Amino acid sequence: MNLGREHARALDAADPLRSWRARFIAPRSDAGEELVYLCGHSLGLQPRLAESCIREILDDWGTLGVEGHFAGRQPWVAYHERLAPPLARLVGAQDDEVVAMNTLTVNLHLLLVSFYRPAGERTALVVEKYAFPSDRHAAWSQVRFHGLDPDRDLIEIAPREGEDWLRTEDVVDLLERDGSRIATVLLPGIQYVTGERLDLPAIARSARRAGCTIGFDLAHAIGNVELSLHDADADFAVWCSYKYLNGGPGAIGGAFVHDRHARRDDLPRFAGWWGHDKASRFRMGPEFHALAGAEGWQLSNPPVLAMAPLVASLEHFAAVGLAALRRKSIALTGYLETLIERRLPGRVRIITPADAAARGAALSLRLEVSHDRACAVFEGLRRRGVVADWREPATIRVAPVPFYNGFDDAWRFADALAAELA
Numbered sequence: 449m450n451l452g453r454e455h456a457r458a459l460d461a462a463d464p465l466r467s468w469r470a471r472f473i474a475p476r477s478d479a480g481e482e483l484v485y486l487c488g489h490s491l492g493l494q495p496r497l498a499e500s501c502i503r504e505i506l507d508d509w510g511t512l513g514v515e516g517h518f519a520g521r522q523p524w525v526a527y528h529e530r531l532a533p534p535l536a537r538l539v540g541a542q543d544d545e546v547v548a549m550n551t552l553t554v555n556l557h558l559l560l561v562s563f564y565r566p567a568g569e570r571t572a573l574v575v576e577k578y579a580f581p582s583d584r585h586a587a588w589s590q591v592r593f594h595g596l597d598p599d600r601d602l603i604e605i606a607p608r609e610g611e612d613w614l615r616t617e618d619v620v621d622l623l624e625r626d627g628s629r630i631a632t633v634l635l636p637g638i639q640y641v642t643g644e645r646l647d648l649p650a651i652a653r654s655a656r657r658a659g660c661t662i663g664f665d666l667a668h669a670i671g672n673v674e675l676s677l678h679d680a681d682a683d684f685a686v687w688c689s690y691k692y693l694n695g696g697p698g699a700i701g702g703a704f705v706h707d708r709h710a711r712r713d714d715l716p717r718f719a720g721w722w723g724h725d726k727a728s729r730f731r732m733g734p735e736f737h738a739l740a741g742a743e744g745w746q747l748s749n750p751p752v753l754a755m756a757p758l759v760a761s762l763e764h765f766a767a768v769g770l771a772a773l774r775r776k777s778i779a780l781t782g783y784l785e786t787l788i789e790r791r792l793p794g795r796v797r798i799i800t801p802a803d804a805a806a807r808g809a810a811l812s813l814r815l816e817v818s819h820d821r822a823c824a825v826f827e828g829l830r831r832r833g834v835v836a837d838w839r840e841p842a843t844i845r846v847a848p849v850p851f852y853n854g855f856d857d858a859w860r861f862a863d864a865l866a867a868e869l870a
């Protein structure tokens with residue numbers, strides 16, 4: 449491969465998605481130059497369309513007041529319903545299996561209330577040892593909520609000694625060996641530190657065979673890789689929308705509940721009026737009748753202002769299609785990987801799987817230098833106009849996002865890293 453910048457620019461010129469970059473607002477340096485923004489795995493960029501979607505709600509609120517609930521251009525009472533079809537496409541679900549609501553950790557708790565139901569010998573909840581802390585806190589507190597002891601009933605599964613990735617076969621072995629004492633398995637779609645993409649269908653199959661419920665945290669997977677939650681037979685999934693979905697800081701999260709649970713009245717759930725049957729909701733009766741499907745897990749009326757940027761972003765996803773984004777993503781991440789390997793041999797270890805099917809857009813780079821030197825390199829990158837993120841002890845995570853990053857961004861990043869490590 450040609451390592452020169454002209455080649456990166458030629459790849460950008462030939463990119464069928466190159467015009468989409470202009471629909472996002474890219475942060476700039478004090479001198480007005482566009483930064484190399486490789487942090488879409490943390491906070492996706494702002495779609496320009498977001499402002500008019502928010503403005504529409506503000507205007508309706510101003511002109512209609514409370515009547516905006518029913519008479520707004522997009523009536524607020526049903527605003528969240530527009531989000532379900534495009535979200536369902538992204539996670540491989542039916543429209544009624546998906547709902548935009550709350551935030552990730554809140555949704556995780558709500559769904560664990562329904563799907564983690566320890567009974568008899570089957571009491572354990574499985575999480576990955578290096579899970580995002582909020583997932584672990586949620587799981588730990590749910591075990592305690594049932595009066596159980598996390599030392600016994602929170603099972604942590606980890607990569608093998610000396611390895612970076614969780615092996616599917618190890619998850620399957622655990623479920624075959626200890627399945628009869630496991631109530632629920634909670635795993636990520638993509639691991640947040642290493643960028644490893646897990647084989648969700650294989651894990652879900654094995655969990656179901658063992659009689660356990662299975663849920664996934666899709667924070668780093670949704671909008672990044674193709675998913676098939678319905679066909680995989682997952683029981684539930686949750687996600688946030690501020691990463692690859694570009695929904696804005698603290699954006700509304702989402703949840704999936706498999707159709708086979710859509711009408712189950714036997715499941716315990718924490719209820720609120722927005723999960724109640726729409727036809728009788730405003731009769732304000734005391735009894736709760738859950739809506740069929742994922743909507744039945746809603747609690748409150750939707751925060752429409754917080755949903756507006758996501759409406760904008762999902763319009764873009766619908767227009768481009770995840771398949772085209774993923775095609776570019778595989779090429780772009782592969783290009784970045786080659787640049788790093790060829791320009792920085794021995795100084796950076798990529799801890800993300802090399803197989804494109806086993807990762808998404810992001811690469812995690814372990815700097816093979818002292819901790820202090822690694823910190824200095826990271827700070828140096830920022831001075832050179834690169835926005836990436838840092839995980840202790842010496843890992844830099846970068847995500848070239850196919851919507852708004854190009855091959856020249858990858859080249860500029862690799863060049864800045866080479867200069868810092870020189």
Ligand SMILES: Cc1ncc(COP(=O)(O)O)c(C=O)c1O
Binds near residue numbers: 554580583688
């Ligand atoms: C993998 C993962 N899980 C959970 C969370 C927590 O999300 P929230 O703060 O929206 O609950 C995050 C946040 O970045 C995350 O990356």
